[in-house]
Amino acid sequence: MIPLWWYLILSAAIFCIGLFGAITRKNSIGILISIELMLNAANINLLAFWRYLYAQQGDLRGQVFVIIIFVVAASEAAVGLAMIISAYRRKQTVIANEIDSMKG
Amino acid sequence: MTPMQILFLITGVVILFSAVMAVSARKMIHSALWFVLALLGVAVVFAMLEASFFAVVQVLIYVGAIAILIIFGVMLTRRALEDNGKHINRATITTTVIVIFVFAGLIYSLRLWVPLLATTTPLSSDHLDVGSLGLAFTDPRQFSLPFEITSVLLLAALIGAIYIAYERKDEKK
Amino acid sequence: MNFLYDPIPFIINWLNSLMLSWGWPVDVVQVVMFVLGALLICVGAMLFTTLLIWAERKIGGRFQDRLGPNRVGPWGIFQTIADMLKIFTKEYITPAGVDKIPFNLAPVLAVAAVLSIWAVIPFSETFSGVNINIALLYIIAIGGLGEMAIILAGFGSNNKYALLGAFRAVAQLISYEVPMVIVLLIPVMFTGSMGLNDIVQAQKIPFIVLAPVACLIFFISSIAENGRAPFDLIEADSELVAGFNIEYSGLKFGMFFVADFLHAFTSAIIFTTIFLGGWQGPGVATHPILGGFYLLAKTLIVYFAMLAIRFTLPRFRIDQMMALNWKILTPLSLVTLLVTAVVDKSIPRELMAVRIGALLVANILIWLVADRLFTVYSRRHTRLVVSGPRPLARPDLKSSKEERASL
Numbered sequence: 001m002i003p004l005w006w007y008l009i010l011s012a013a014i015f016c017i018g019l020f021g022a023i024t025r026k027n028s029i030g031i032l033i034s035i036e037l038m039l040n041a042a043n044i045n046l047l048a049f050w051r052y053l054y055a056q057q058g059d060l061r062g063q064v065f066v067i068i069i070f071v072v073a074a075s076e077a078a079v080g081l082a083m084i085i086s087a088y089r090r091k092q093t094v095i096a097n098e099i100d101s102m103k104g
Numbered sequence: 105m106t107p108m109q110i111l112f113l114i115t116g117v118v119i120l121f122s123a124v125m126a127v128s129a130r131k132m133i134h135s136a137l138w139f140v141l142a143l144l145g146v147a148v149v150f151a152m153l154e155a156s157f158f159a160v161v162q163v164l165i166y167v168g169a170i171a172i173l174i175i176f177g178v179m180l181t182r183r184a185l186e187d188n189g190k191h192i193n194r195a196t197i198t199t200t201v202i203v204i205f206v207f208a209g210l211i212y213s214l215r216l217w218v219p220l221l222a223t224t225t226p227l228s229s230d231h232l233d234v235g236s237l238g239l240a241f242t243d244p245r246q247f248s249l250p251f252e253i254t255s256v257l258l259l260a261a262l263i264g265a266i267y268i269a270y271e272r273k274d275e276k277k
Numbered sequence: 278m279n280f281l282y283d284p285i286p287f288i289i290n291w292l293n294s295l296m297l298s299w300g301w302p303v304d305v306v307q308v309v310m311f312v313l314g315a316l317l318i319c320v321g322a323m324l325f326t327t328l329l330i331w332a333e334r335k336i337g338g339r340f341q342d343r344l345g346p347n348r349v350g351p352w353g354i355f356q357t358i359a360d361m362l363k364i365f366t367k368e369y370i371t372p373a374g375v376d377k378i379p380f381n382l383a384p385v386l387a388v389a390a391v392l393s394i395w396a397v398i399p400f401s402e403t404f405s406g407v408n409i410n411i412a413l414l415y416i417i418a419i420g421g422l423g424e425m426a427i428i429l430a431g432f433g434s435n436n437k438y439a440l441l442g443a444f445r446a447v448a449q450l451i452s453y454e455v456p457m458v459i460v461l462l463i464p465v466m467f468t469g470s471m472g473l474n475d476i477v478q479a480q481k482i483p484f485i486v487l488a489p490v491a492c493l494i495f496f497i498s499s500i501a502e503n504g505r506a507p508f509d510l511i512e513a514d515s516e517l518v519a520g521f522n523i524e525y526s527g528l529k530f531g532m533f534f535v536a537d538f539l540h541a542f543t544s545a546i547i548f549t550t551i552f553l554g555g556w557q558g559p560g561v562a563t564h565p566i567l568g569g570f571y572l573l574a575k576t577l578i579v580y581f582a583m584l585a586i587r588f589t590l591p592r593f594r595i596d597q598m599m600a601l602n603w604k605i606l607t608p609l610s611l612v613t614l615l616v617t618a619v620v621d622k623s624i625p626r627e628l629m630a631v632r633i634g635a636l637l638v639a640n641i642l643i644w645l646v647a648d649r650l651f652t653v654y655s656r657r658h659t660r661l662v663v664s665g666p667r668p669l670a671r672p673d674l675k676s677s678k679e680e681r682a683s684l
Contacts, residue, residue: 002112002152005214010116010149012210014123014142016203021127023199029177033139034127036170040146043158051153060240064247066158067237070165071254075261077170081177082269088181089271107304133432137379140425160414168421169451175428176447179440234411234471 007048015041028087028096032080039073112152119145132178140171157234284566285404318395318406326539327357333538333584340588367527372435375524379433384525384532387426391539393419398546399474401556401568412473413461416547417454420502423540424450427504427511427521430533434524442520446504446511449598453501453508456494456606463491463617464551477555482629485552487636490613490643492552494606499544500583501602503537507590510598545580546572553579609647616643 014037021034043066050062087099122145125138143166151159241251289310296306331346331354338345346353371380397412399405409415424446431443465471467487468479485492501508512520522533549555553575556568593601620639624632 001106002109006112006116007149007153008214009211010119012207013120014146016207016210017120017123017127019206020199020203023202024196025127027132029132029174029181030127030135033135033174036139036166036174037123037126037142040143040166043162044146044149047150047153047155047158051155055154058236060237060247063155063158063237064240064250066155067161067241068250068254070161071258074165074170075258077173078265079261079268081173082265084177085180086268094181134376137429156409157411157414160411160418164414164418164421167425168418168454172421172424172428172447172451175432176444179432179444235469 004048004052007044011041011044011048014038014044026095026097028084028094028099029081031096032077032084036073036077039069039076043069108152112149115145115148115152119149133175136171136175136178139174140167143167143171157237285401314406315396319392322392322395322539323535326535326542327361329538329542329580330357330360330534336581336584337588340585361531364528364531369529370524370526372524374435376433376435379429380524381433381529383426383430383433384529384536386422386429387536388532388539390419390423390426391536391543393422394543394547397473398550399477399555400572402474402478402561402565404565404569405474408472408474410470410472410475413465413471413476413551417458417461420450420454423536426536430525431521434521436524438517438519439521439523442511442517442523445517445595446521448595449504449508449510450502452599452602453498453606456602456610457498457502459607459610459614460491460494460498461551462614463488466618466621473550473555477550477557480554480557482633483552483554483557486633488552488613488617488640489637490609490640490647491617494610494613495552496548496579496582498602498606499548500586501598503541503544503583505537505541505583506587507593508598509592510595541583542576542580545576545583548579549575605647605651609643612647613640613643 018034018037018041021037022031025031025034046062046065046069050059050066054062084094088094091099091101093099119142122138122141126135126142129135129138143162147159147162147167150156150162240246242248292313293306293310296309297303301309334356335345335353346356349355349359371377394416396406397409397415399408427446427450428443431439431441431446434440464476464484467484468476470476470479504511510516512522517523522530525533549572555575556565556572558567558571561568561571616639617636620635621632624635626632
């Protein structure tokens, strides 16, 4: 049987890769992808904790959190892509640094 | 090494490799496709956690909707993605250091935690029932409030996405 | 005689005990049985497809008042095999500038996505690949992989037509998933389970009687999910040449071809399973093997209906396709779901006849109101007909009508 910490390390690694991408990517769609990776890492964590510490008692809180994260990820992708496409239409770019109309 | 452990290691390697490729690939579309592979790997991990419902939902929502949306977005904004110039910004080295510190910190903070070595027994079939989750979501004493809030969030996202991406007729040249 | 009534579990048990008697561990036996089962279902499905392709071409020929294939074998039945042999010997052409991995992955994924659906279909009461309790969700999720195959093909080909096909595919397939998923909630609501075998078992009366409007919506959207005429905008040959599979040749094209036919047949099976009672029929309780034949017979009827639609209706324009989905099917499916839920819950399960009657009346009412609304809508929004001279291919020549008038 796989011990719990394998899952935790996997999820920590995915989270760090996502963090790296979110900071270094120039393309805003790339940033979105990285954020989705981080959310996935959180999901692995939540499900692993649920499975190892709470599932035997019939406690469903971990699963509920995962569902909510799915919803958040889906709405984030929808709104984020809508914003990116809208910005692309106005400024012809998706590079995050160049979308700076609000800069004083 | 049980077969499950070998399967986990293979899946983990695939996920990590494709995640690294997803955040570092030069062409955005390749990045999106590697992202899909990472998502499928995460679905396998969910299945190994005996949460088959979540494995299927992962494929349905992430691969079937979010990844396709992202690929669609990449294709729509193709003109900006000509592969000239750097695809990552100048903070790469600093970020690498920060990320390694974060990872080390996570591992360090976990090392003394007792449930870390927890193993578990296979779940009985009544724990695998999706129905109990559904009942928990509609039960006012359990999770009906979060459920309603998520539905409101989804509705807001739907309206917001339509409003933002809507091309007004008078703005069009 | 018991063997003939229900051979499949008998064979499975026999193989199991045979391998166990060889001294193999239980895990290994299980894995071998899974692999064998998967192999059997996949090969069976692929072989069946050759027959389907012949049948489709023959029926299509009759619909269009021609003979169809009639040279190879009696009634041309071996035509597909000849075609297969030809396609095997064709050269693989990989155009310069394609993206290798997506380009080569796409055909495999297209076939795999369809074949994976066969894993959860209950062929008879005792024979199905796996009986998971979220089979419906699984089918929808696997459909997403099929979309991914089309996107990979369209993007990897590095071709404008292919990319346009992929764009249309994304728009169409994602859109039509919405009413389909909403409508699929109705059988789930009747049954209280997402497992396909549970759904079939609950259909002493087929759900097509209880929810005809939902059934119609599911039928239309599953045709659209297949991307077949009248929804074949993905590969509209007169607009996009061949759409997403334009750059493919040889066996890789063959795989798309097989996936297309198999997908149509698979969605006919799913339709049968969910709305027509699957393997239910007289005598299945004592002779489970009959269930397979009932399923096949019902599926072929549904498939024939799909073919009739395919060979008679012209293709939708892309805006019409979108309007049909978002202005008609999605609101209709939402209303149907709500009304069905209210009616179904307000009548106790014991009053079977009352329940059926009430659901039927509710469905007929929904249909009448919807039909009325759409008639009013379409009268109010008649299409603008462009006035003025029509564009001519060669403006120096006058149109034949004017010529005739001038003569």
